[in-house]
Amino acid sequence: MMDKLPSDQPPGTVPKLGEIGLTNFAPYLMNRIMGRYNASLRDEMAGLGLTxxxxxxxxxxxxxxxxxxxxxxxxxxxxxxxxxxxxDQLAIEGLIRREADAADSRATRVYITEAGRASFETLWPHMSEAHSRMFRGVSADERRAFVGTLQKMLSNIRKHEI
Incomplete structure (x- = not known):
């Protein structure tokens, strides 16, 4: 069966996933990409005691x-x-610290410690490399357009102000 994009459907009809195809369904692609990204970092994270x-x-x-x-x-x-x-685990490991919020003692703020920053900086080159691999063969213009589209999509579905 030929994959169809939703815009190929007659007005008022909802295409079935089988008609769209997984490779044209953005949530599927985003999940695959993030799954691979996270998997590519798993060994480095484990070596640092991170999940x-x-x-x-x-x-x-x-x-x-x-x-x-x-x-x-x-x-x-x-x-x-x-x-x-x-x-809780990051605090025990000395990678973060918690402080009561100055304006609301019931709320807690979280800060990274120097040890936490060092741990993250050890992981960052691996994260950056995995990020670069995802964009291999993608031009700067395509990348800007893609990130702009993702920002619009996030704005469309966002439940929080941030």
């Missing part, structure tokens, strides 16, 4: 200073319960 949620938290914390835990969950794309366990 994907821990790596994501450190990555965000290396860029954003002291987010609230709920903000960190959104930015790192990790469920809050999973993130909480990862933060």
């Amino acid at each position: 994907t949620p821990k790596m994501r938290a450190l990555a965000v914390l290396s860029v954003i200073e002291g987010p609230l835990i709920r903000e960190l969950a959104v930015f790192s794309v990790v469920e809050q319960s999973t993130l909480s366990r990862a933060l």
